[in-house]
Amino acid sequence: MPVPALDAAGRLRHHAAEPVTAMLAVLARDALDLVASTALARVRACAGDRCGALFLDTSRPGTRRWCSMNTCGNRAKKDALHARD
Numbered sequence: 640m641p642v643p644a645l646d647a648a649g650r651l652r653h654h655a656a657e658p659v660t661a662m663l664a665v666l667a668r669d670a671l672d673l674v675a676s677t678a679l680a681r682v683r684a685c686a687g688d689r690c691g692a693l694f695l696d697t698s699r700p701g702t703r704r705w706c707s708m709n710t711c712g713n714r715a716k717k718d719a720l721h722a723r724d
Contacts, residue, residue, distance in 0.1 A: 640655070640661055640664055640665065641653035641654060641655045641658075641661045641662075641665065642654050642655065673695070678695060681695055681696045681697070681701060682694070682695055682696075683695075683696045683703065683704075685704075685705050685706040685711050686704040686705055686711070686715065687705055687706070687710075687711030687712075687714065687715060688715075688718075689711075689714075690705075690706060690710075690711045692706040692711075693706075694706040
């Protein structure tokens with residue numbers, strides 16, 4: 640696991656002897672935490688035509704449709720607007 644430490648400037652840094660292995664361990668830990676939680680029911684597939692991303696819907700009503708409003712959501716809304724013209 641990456642070890643947190645403060646550098647000389649007081650910034651938080653993480654160090655690991657084997658960074659790839661450490662990041663895979665963090666990813667595995669987070670995935671297991673998600674699978675074992677009630678949040679798993681809020682994992683959604685992006686509704687974007689050209690996107691296959693999964694995301695955790697943290698919106699209050701649980702109705703988020705896109706992985707990112709800045710990319711997929713914006714693209715879908717632009718496409719819908721052009722389709723109406």
